[in-house]
Structures are given as structure tokens and as C-alpha cells.
Amino acid sequence: MPAFVRYLTPLILFLALAVLLYAGLSRDPRVVPSPLVGKPAPEFVLPELKDPQQQVALADFIGEVTVFNVWATWCSGCRAEHPLLMRLAEQGVRIYGLDYKDDRADALRWLQQFGDPYIANAFDESGRVGIDWGVYGTPETFIIDKQGVIRYKHIGPVTVEAINDTILPLIAELQGTPG
């Protein structure tokens, strides 16, 4: 073995380990990959938030690309992402909400105060539908294609980068495919 290889080996091993560990550090341990991505969205039927006589169901999503946003008034990340959802809605993106384990009066006040980007909100008071959707930390945002298959899940508040780099391009791509 030439001498320089001998001396460089520890350095190379160290750099490889440093890269591996650094990659580990930059991952957010709170982001757990969802097994639901690529699978048909779980069925649900829930009362609507504003009008409990109405229902919101998975069937409402079918036929159009839909953003399904899980939120609650007790969730500070939801407050942070709210203006971005408003902007998405202004751009014509179809957003449905899942108001997760919330108080109806609080939620109505929230929408009145900060604006309502949602076409409709499913009111999941018990959080049972949240379990079916694998919700573990609000806010969470799903993108569902025209056939009702979950194509993407964003955990935590959506960011400008996530919207521009991932969410809007994916919606455009999915809209291009026949329903």
C-alpha cells in the first residue's frame, strides 16, 4: 500500500462519517414518513364545521386535485401557516380542511378573524378520522389527486419554499393528468 493511501485512509473515513452524521443532523426527527403516500385516501364522513347539518366526505375530493389541511385553533404552527393557505386559496387551489380535535366556536372565530381559505372543513371533534389519516402533529397538509390517491404529505407548517418547490408544481402536474 503506497504511503499516501495509508495516511489518507483515516481522513477519508472521517470525512465519510462526518457526511453521514451531518446528513442525520439535518433531518427533522419529527418528520416521520407516512405509509399513506401513494395509497388511496382513507374514507371519512364528518359534519361540516360551519354548518353541522352538512357533511364533508372523501367523495367530495374525487375528480379534482385537492389540498387537505389538518389544523386546529390550539395549534400555533397552524396560525403561522395560515397566511400561506390564504394565498394558495387566492391562487385558485382547492383547499379542504380537517379541523382536528377542536372547539367549534373557537374554530369559527378563527376563520372569521384570520380569513377562510377552505372550501369546507370536516369537523373531527374526537380525532378519530385523524387517526385513520395518520395525523400525529398538526398542521399536516396532504395533496390528493383526482382519483383520491394521496400523493404528498407535508408535516408541520407549510413554508414558502415547500409551496413553490413542491406543492404548486405537484398540483400543476396532477391537474395535467386525466381524471
Next chain:
Amino acid sequence: MKWLPLLLSLWFSAASAGLESYDFSGNVNEKQFKELISELRCLVCQNQSLGDSDAGLADDLRREVYDLMDQGRSDQEIVDFLVSRYGDFVLYDPPIKPSTYILWYGPGALLLLGMLLLGRTLRQRRAQIRTETDLSEEERRRLNQLLHEQDEATGDKQ
């Protein structure tokens, strides 16, 4: 130290994570229930099991596990129910499959690699010590000569 009892009571209340509200007189075996929730990981406080965690979601999932047990589902069916929603992450004992090979076999492979390297280094060092300490032909002759001279010298004295 009048706050000590308060601290202790907080600690004990955290450790029990509100299992008192469950009724184990029916279909659900208490021991089986507690075992199962201790083997499942809470997604919110990731270093706690469903049994230990006080997070709201852990409470909901415990209730879900209880209800599924009450319906007579097997442990495996309940684990599958949670894995299909939350992924392998909920398992403290993840399955062996290509994406977890490095987790299961990585430490063993590293140990093996280390032992191979250690063995090689030791062999090399032993060979090196042998060549460094072995005498050359020239040195041997000189050594013999020196010993010989000494013999003669001591012989003279006698």
C-alpha cells in the same frame, strides 16, 4: 422542602399516564393491554411508548388500542392497524427489510470490520517487530566476537 411532596406527586402522576379510566373487567386483559401499549412508540414524544406518554394523541391511540382489543382483535391485527397509518415508526422492534438492513446488520458489520482490521494490524506489527529485532549476519558475527572476547577475558582471570 415543603415543595417536595408536590414534586413527587407530579412525578407519579406523569408516570402512570392516566390508565385508571380503563375498565378491565370485560374483554380486555389488563396485562396484555399494558404490554401492547408499552411496545408501541408515541409519535409525539418520540422517546416514550404509548403507555408512558401523556400526549393527547397517545391517549387517543391507547383508547383505540383498547377498543380494538375489546372487539377481539389480535395483537398483530392492532399493530398492523397502527403501522398502516403511522408506519414502522410506531414499532420499537422494526421489521427486517431492505430499508432497515443497515439498522439490523450495520453494527455487526462494523464490529466484523473492526476485528479484521485489528487482526491485520496485529499481524503486521508482529512481523515488523520480528524484522526489527532479528540480527543481521554482520551483527551476529560481531555479537559472537564480543561474547568470545569476554569468555577469554574471564578465562584469563581464573
